[in-house]
Amino acid sequence: MKNINIKLIGLVFLMALALGSCKKWINTDLNVNPDAPSDVPMGSILTGVQANMAYNTIGGNDLCRVTSIWMQYFQGIARQSQSTANYYLLPSDINNLWVTNYTNTMMNLQTIIAKATSAGNPTYRGIADVLMANSIGITTDFWGSIPLSGAFQGVANLTPTFDAQEAVYIEIIRYLDDAIVELSMEGAPSVDGDVMYGGDPALWLQAAHSLKARYILHKSKLDANTWTQALAALGGAISSNANDLEFTFFDAAGSQNPLYQFMQQRGDITMAKVFIDTLNLVRHDPRLPMFATAVGDTAFVGNGWGEVSGDVSMPGNAVAAAASVVPFVTFVETLFMQAECLYKTNAPVEQVRAALIAAVTASMEKWGADYTAWMAIYTQYINFASGAPLYKEIMTQKWIALYNQAEAFNDWRRTDNVIGLQANPLTSAQQNVIPRHYPEAQSETNYNPNTPPDINLWSRVWWDAQAPTK
Amino acid sequence: MRKFTLILAILLLAGLQGVFAQTRVISGTVTSSDDKQPIPGVTVVVPGTTIGTNTGMDGKYVLAVPTKYTSITFSYVGMKTKEVALGTATSLDVVLDNDVMNMDEVVVTAIGIPRETKALSYSVQEVGADDIMKAARTDAVNALQGKVSDVQIINSAGVAGGATYVQIRGVQSITQNNQPLYVVDGVPISGSETGGIYGVDGVATSNRNIDINPDDIETMNVLKGGAATALYGLRAASGAIVITTKKGKATPGKKISVNFNTYVQFDKVSMLPKMQNIYGQGHEGKWYSGDRLTWGAKNDTMSLSKDPSVWNTWKDFDVAGANVSNNSSVAKDGAVQTYNPYDFFQTGVTTNNALSLMGGTDVSTFYFSFSDNQSKGVVPNNKFRRNTFRLTGDTKIGDHFKLSGSANYMISGGDRIQQGSNTSGVMLGLLRTPNTFDNSAGYELSTLAPTGTYERSYRHGRGYDNPYWTANKNKYSDQINRLIGNVQIDYYATKWLSFTYRLGIDWWGRKWNDQLNKYSATAYPDGWNRDGQETSKDMNSDLMMNIDKDFAKDFNLKLLIGQNMTQQYYKGLQANANGMVIPEYYNLNNGTTISAFTTTSQIRRAAIYGDLQLSWKNMLYLSLTGRNDWSTTLPQGKNSFFYPSVGLGWIFTELPGLKDNKILPYGKVRISYAIVAKDASPYNTMTYYNTPAVLDGWTTGLVFPWNGNNAFALSNNLGNNQLKPEKTKTFEVGADLKFYQNRIGISYTYFKNKGQDLILSVPIAASTGYSTTTLNAASMTTYGHEVTLDIVPIKTKNWTWDILVNWSLIKNNVDALAPGITKLFLGGFEGSEIDAFAGQPYRTIYGYDWQRDSHGNLLIGDDGYPMMTNDMVGLGNVDPKWTAGIGTNLKWKDLSLYLLFDIKYGGMMWNGTRGALDYFGTSQGTANRDEWYTFQGVNSRGQSNTVPVKLDYFWRTQNVGSGFTGPMVDYVENSGWVRLRTVTLSYSFTHMLKKTFIKGLSLYFTGTNLWISTKYQGIDPETNLLGASNAQGIDYFNMPGTRSYTVGLNLAF
Incomplete structure (x- = not known):
């Protein structure tokens, strides 16, 4: 009786072992993400x-x-x-x-x-x-x-x-x-x-x-x-x-303009004195109320260099409204x-x-x-x-x-x-002139050795050559 | 599965044969050779069958043994096991000898196989129920802290129900999961962390090992190396924590034993960043209401004023009055007050009650437990609760079959608090608030402020949330329902052959709700309501054949052949309603945009494995294992892989000349080599399309469907259909020595792991059209030394003093990442990163430094200030140089005192909190703003700098003088520590109560982290912003850690 038991169980055991390599269980088609399409219109x-x-x-x-x-x-x-x-x-x-x-x-x-x-x-x-x-x-x-x-x-x-x-x-x-x-x-x-x-x-x-x-x-x-x-x-x-x-x-x-979202979520910028004064004091430009918000009722004020006041004009509806x-x-x-x-x-x-x-x-x-x-x-x-x-x-x-x-x-x-x-004029940056170039992206420098070295903010692109051909 | 049900039925039928066999009754008493006293609870079994019993309180047993069996074995923990041949006599008294050298100690190894410790060719360390109970931690894994070498455990957040990071013998994978496998009674369970994971913001959630009731645990055994885990295969490639739960026991004369454990724990925040209170809100030395910064006037020069000329628009915010100069004509409302931000924290309280009942007969046993753990965090409204129910039982069917199983139902979850780099983060809001602004004076306004909010905070309800607002208004709650069940059937065919089938299911469902108030000062306009539901189903099936046979003279063979099938399935559904229309109505129908998505993960694996152990004269032990895995996550043709291990243990004290010597009665050397392979995570073999993520890194961006349009974009992650398994080769050598009656024990292990073809998600240059791909590219070498010293200096009738020291040193070196890639981002912020570097230790802190000359001196500009580098450099290694745990237990009669010191030597952490606070002007480091300071360094002419400067508003906020605006180097700090991890004073009343029904009563007091010595200048450096992820070493407004005081009572009857 005992021997029969052992043989029977041994057989079942071997069958189960065979299951281990069963194609049905290990089906690599299961490795297709059901939540992301592999082709779209x-x-x-x-x-x-x-x-x-x-x-x-x-x-x-x-x-x-x-x-x-x-x-x-x-x-x-x-x-x-x-x-x-x-x-x-x-x-x-x-x-x-x-x-x-x-x-x-x-x-x-x-x-x-x-x-x-x-x-x-x-x-x-x-x-x-x-x-x-x-x-x-x-x-x-x-x-x-x-x-x-x-x-x-x-x-x-x-x-x-x-x-x-x-x-x-x-x-x-x-x-x-x-x-x-x-x-x-x-x-x-x-x-x-x-x-x-x-x-x-x-x-x-x-x-x-x-x-x-x-x-x-x-x-x-x-x-x-x-x-x-x-x-x-x-x-x-x-x-x-x-x-x-x-x-x-x-x-x-989730549908709003990027600058609107930036002003809502970050702030950190205001109108600049240069642009505001050019339009307001010099030119009395009628687009100004669209370009910038007024302080109080009618005053348009921009921050000059080094000024960090939060109580000045902000980007207006032309560029910074939700829509x-x-x-x-x-x-x-x-x-x-x-x-x-x-x-x-x-x-x-x-x-x-x-x-x-x-x-x-x-x-x-x-x-x-x-x-x-x-x-x-x-x-x-x-x-x-x-x-x-x-x-x-x-x-x-x-x-x-x-x-x-x-x-x-x-x-x-x-x-x-x-x-x-x-x-x-106040910057402590390397150069006191307006930048002309973006630095190479960190990830490209990290992962692509062909990324040009020695690019800085004052490098010039080809069409921006220093000496005009004229 | 249907096939297995059939197999079970056949097995059951086959077992009914023996019921009618002829029996005789054997009885007797088991006593100890030491004190001649009877021993209760001795296990008495007929080998190769299920027939067995236990001795009663009087050491007596009665057992009916079928006539065909010829021997009985007697075993008891701490005693040498004895097999006694049956003659014709029906009375059999047995004397057991003390196992001073623990020669018969058995530990549970891979796949739940019990093995004698002496036979192992690798090191194992175990923590028992008593240690777990007295550590009094909600997450039992924390009880391993300092007690086991080569295991690093980091509580990622000082919050109720936070996740725990566990790392065994360093890391094995670069970007894949490095958390160990958790195995309960032979069944792997899901230990993943869910919700808000790996992000720098959000809430800290639990990982799933928190669901286990610590009081259900009999032992926790740590399997560290490849040789130990080779049989588990790929899921345990990062080690395994093998949990054996308590089981019922047949105790003659006693039906049910009851155990009740209760404790109450009080938590206080331990270390906190130091703040200044000399200067108040404002900038450039002037006070401005609502100013972001604390660079205003000296507080002692300022007074309060409620005069309408200065206190009108913002009076709901500056409730005590506007701040004006003492000389001002309206300075008439008293001196400016300063406030301690840390008054925000409360005393956390945890109560834990665990009740268990166990009992049984010679045929069946059971164990039932219930536990309730309720925690209230140090942050108001932070809560965690866990209830567990567990039923374990076994029954014998005839002489050859045993059926056992358990069902464990758990409910856990809590109310979580926003933390980290998050405008609602509690510490962020708390520490950025100027000392002159009282957050506690109301967080909600009754009328709408000019800034369009009802929130009262120091920036007029914008920027960051008042922490009281966060704790009361931005709620995140979750609840987990979990069921872990297993059934096991054992068939003892003959004395040397047995079969086991084990099926385990781990099912959990989690639902969560994340609320962001419409008026929160958040990056997200108008708040949100988010709901999620997740389901995880893990199935594990093992079928095993066991042979244990002595053959020839002095030879023993143990052979195990098994087959395993597992499936891990996860499905998550999340729905977001963004932009609340009605404030504080949290429902998915209350958003201006509503979106939903699902996530799925399915992995199936199958394996055949074998374990052969051959021993000679109880002296030489050879073990060979092999395992072949099939996995669905690798491409067809590359998804079948085999890996072996070989180990040799030699107990050289069994040699004739050395045997039974008094000085060194036990000595073993062991050596092993193993290969462990690991598959990939699912869905990495193809490139998919995703809903586009339109995010610019500044704002919350666009959400699709957008204005009625849906969209798809080619994923940035490039699929790889050439993936193959990654492999780690492990070599381990060590020795275990026990001197003088086991009064001194030394164990030493050296190991070296070499990982090859490591699968990693690598960033690639975006110009390829993709930003990441998955490659078999990396290689890593890890080696380490671990030493365990176990000394018992005093052992008398009344006094026992023992000391256990664990020391480990691990070096992890990334040999290579991928072609062209020398640096890999593991986590953090851009510019303040935790990276893997080729040729460097894993987890390098990477960021900007000061410009230096070739000798490392700071280069100082002509203005007297140092300058920041243009490129990022490595600034330190997160992992410690070595760690140690020193535990000592002093026992006098029934009183015992346990102390555990935990030492972490070296290891760096980025103190981003201090970096930011130097910008905001709230930190202690900014109190010297009016003093002259000369930077140590050299100027452009190579001379020592002598230009004095001020570390003032302009330097800290307009220039590179803070962690916010400047290099991270000054904020990379040594996070090493020496701490009194645990101190436990306990008293057992058991002796006093001997005559009563009470079997045991003990009272204990445990203190956790009562003393910490560290150079770190912030919160307790046992912290991490990114939870249980590979990117450790980041502190950016993390929740502070706690010290706790526990009083507990354990009662048994």
């Missing part, structure tokens, strides 16, 4: 990219707030913003911007481009190309040489080389030229998930033209033909304020580029003046300013301007109109401060 990626660009890159606090402090729209009065005003910006400070830009934005745009190409949808591809050109443009304008030709390859290339900015700019124009072709195609299939232009290829085509002009214009220090080329690109550019490429936020938790838009490229910018190009290509002065008035008018209308009376006086004033003062006025008005947009920083660099901003 292009439209759902596009929405996320647009939101990321608006919130993290173009309208984001690491790009806009920093340059707005340097461009003296804002004053940093506490913590990191105060350091920014003192011209300290650490590799770790801009790491989030670099990483989200490469991954959440550009890698996802690459994914859309690949999907659109294989699906044969030129509209998706065109939209992705426009946004890609814009993203590459921002990246190279702040960091100079950047990984591009070897980028976005995952483990296949863990250490992409940095391409020179000259080569990167060729790519930007190529993306935009491709986009112009793709967005011009007749009968292209429609797209979903475009929360900026509702999938309208004609509007994207206008944005592509405006961006192309912008990126041509960036090379103005290097090449005298820039103005003519940019003027050509402006044909077909954004044709009204309503057609601006901009991202609209909403007043609901304020984040512009990518606008009709106003287009008109200012037009005015600048006309001036630089020696167009008749009346035409230049008219272009400037048109640009300023568009900006007034964009913010709903009550400008009629002011414009009458301003037009008289402009009609006396010509030559260098007229150019300075164009660029000064552009600086005002592009309030809290990083493009103002590009203009400031490529015009070598034609508008005459003064640097912070």
Whole structure:
């Protein structure tokens, strides 16, 4: 009896051992995460990219707030913003911007481009190309040489080389030229998930033209033909304020404008004395109540260098309301580029003046300013301007109109401060001049040995060369 | 599973055979050879069967033995086991000898296998019920502190119900979990920490080992090295804590034994950061209402004023009046008062009541317990409560089968308080508040303030929350319902062959609710209500065959072959309502955005394992183990892996010339080598799409679905379909010596672990399109020495004095991370990090330093101030150089005094709290702001600096003179300590009550952390912001630790 027991149990035991390698139990299909899809439609990626660009890159606090402090729209009065005003910006400070830009934005745009190409949808591809050109443009304008030709390859290339900015700019124009072709195609299939232009290829085509002009214009220090080329690109550019490429936020938790959220959750910045006094004391600009909040009922006050008062004007509804838009490229910018190009290509002065008035008018209308009376006086004033003062006025008005947009920083660099901003005299930073470059991101330096060393805040990108070629 | 049910049925049927066999009745008395007294509770069994009993209070036993069996064994803790052959006589008296050398001591090893300590080729250390009881800790694991070498235990937060970090023999994995496996009665249980984990903010939650009632534990055994855990396989790659629970016992003449343990504990905050109270709120020497900083005027130059000209807008905040100069015409409301922030803390109270009943007959036994633990923290409204019920029983079915099982039901949870880098963090709000502002004078306003809030705090209800507001208005509560059950069936086929099947289930569900008040001064506008539910199901099944046979002369063979199947399943559902519409109505329908998501984790594993132990003459012990695992978390084709271990133990005192010598009666040398492999965490083999995280690092960002649009983004984590198991090779050598009747014992172990192909989540350059991936890339070497010294200087009739010293030194070196990666972020803040560095010890503090010359002198600028480096550098190692525990127990008759000193030598911690407070101007270090100070260093011409400067408002807040604005180096501090971890004075009344029904009564007083000596300038350095995570060594407004006083009573009848 006992022996039978042992044999029986031995048999059961062996059966159980065999179970151990049972395929049913160890099924590696169980290792597929049920809470994350492995493939998604292009439209759902596009929405996320647009939101990321608006919130993290173009309208984001690491790009806009920093340059707005340097461009003296804002004053940093506490913590990191105060350091920014003192011209300290650490590799770790801009790491989030670099990483989200490469991954959440550009890698996802690459994914859309690949999907659109294989699906044969030129509209998706065109939209992705426009946004890609814009993203590459921002990246190279702040960091100079950047990984591009070897980028976005995952483990296949863990250490992409940095391409020179000259080569990167060729790519930007190529993306935009491709986009112009793709967005011009007749009968292209429609797209979903475009929360900026509702999938309208004609509007994207206008944005592509405006961006192309912008990126041509960036090379103005290097090449005298820039103005003519940019003027050509402006044909077909954004044709009204309503057609601006901009991202609209909403007043609901988790949907609000990035600067609004920053002011709510961090504070640390106020309006700068330079911008407030220019608009208030010098120009009596009717846009000021949109640009800044009043102290008391009507007083507009900005913090000067080293001042840290919390009881001054704060960023206003034009840029810091919960539902304020984040512009990518606008009709106003287009008109200012037009005015600048006309001036630089020696167009008749009346035409230049008219272009400037048109640009300023568009900006007034964009913010709903009550400008009629002011414009009458301003037009008289402009009609006396010509030559260098007229150019300075164009660029000064552009600086005002592009309030809290990083493009103002590009203009400031490529015009070598034609508008005459003064640097912070109180800083203990290494140099008492306004920075021109972002430091390399901490994570890229850590994990990519090709990251250029010796970059600091006063390094210059290729198009910002020290000695103008002129 | 159905197959196993069938197997069980077959096993049960097979067992009914022996019931009708012929028996005879054997009876007798068991006495001790020492004092000739009868021994109660001796286990009397027929080997190879379930037939057995225990001796009664009078040492007598009666046992019916079927005629076919020829021997009985008698065993008792501390006595030598004796096997006696049965003749024809029915009366059998037995005399047991004292086991002075503990030669027959048995410990529970991997898979719940009992083994004689002497046979082991690795070191084991055990803590018993009495130590656990007297340590009086809610989480029983804390009772191991200082008592076991090579085990580091860190209470991450001084809060009721906080998590405990346990690390055995350093770390094994770079980014994977390094927490040991918890095993209860042979069944692994879930020990994970849930909720708010690894974040720098939020609340401190518990890890799941807190659910165990410490009073249910008989022994806690720590399996440290690879040889000890090889049989457990990958889940115990970071060591194992093997818990054996109390079981019922058949005691003739007594049906039920009752044990009641109760204690009450009082907690006080121990160490606290030192603050200044010379200067008040404001900046640049002036007072401003609502100012963020404490760089205002000297308090003794200031007066209060309720004059409407200065006290109007903010009078609800500055309730005592505005601050004006003493010379002011409106200075008429008395001198400015200062307030002690630490008045906020209260005395924490914990009450613990545990009742257990046990009993049994020769056939069945049971153990039942109930416990109630209620803690009230040192922070108001911080609570933790745990109730446990446990029923354990076994029954014999016939002579060959034993069925046993247990069911353990636990309810735990509490009200948690916001901490750390968090605008609602209690310490953050408390310590940043200027000494001239009284947080306790009301936290809620009756009318809406001009700043749009009803909260009263020093920054006019913005910036940071008043800690009283946090404790009363921002509630986080959780509750866990947990059931751990196991069944085991043993079949004793013959004297040398047995089978065991064991099935364990650990199921827990946790629900939590996180409330952030609409008017909190938070980073998140309008607050939130968040609800979550989590379920975890762990299943573990082991089927084993055991052979234990003497063969030839002097040879014994023990062979175990087993099969294991496990599944770990977790599902979490979280719903967030953000932006409260109606204040203080906490429901998911009250948000301006409402979102929900789920998380899942499922792992299955299977294994076949074998353990062969061969011994010769009780002198040489050879053990070989092998295990093959299959795991679902690795790609097909790479998910089956085998790993072996080999060990040799030699009790050289068994040699003829040495045997029975008086000086060194016992000496053993042991050596072992093992490989332990570990799989990956789930879902790392592919790249997925996720809901985009649109966050800029400053704000709370965008939440999808956004305005009716949902979105997906390619994950930043790149999947790797080439993953293979990581392996750690362990070499261990040691010796155990016992001198003079075991009055002196020395144990020494050296070990070296070499980890290869370590799986780690590595950051990669974002230009690849991804920011992280999982690679088999790292390698790490760990070695260590551990010494245990056990001395009994005095042992007389009335006096016993023993001393136990544990000393360990561990060096962990990261040999390589991944190609091109020399540094890996483990946790912390950008710029103030805890990192793994290739070529450096694990856990390096990494941040900015002062610029220095080649000799390390500070470089001082012409303005007299030092300058910050542009790049981050390593600033110290978190882990201690060595640790030691010195425990001593002095016993006089029934009175005993136990002292445990805990020494941690070296180890650094980032005191981010002090760094920030130097900016805010509240810290003691800023009291010298008006004095001239000359930095020690050299100027640009290489001369010693002589330029005096002030460490004033401009230096601290506008320049790099604080941890907030400047380098972290000045805030990296030695966190070593010497502390009186435990002192217990206990008195046993048992002798006095001998004639009564009371079997035992003892009263004890325990003090925990009564004395701490450390150079650390903050709270108790036994702390960590990131809880039980790999990133230890961060103090950023952590909750302070506590010292506690406990009075307890233990009653048995």
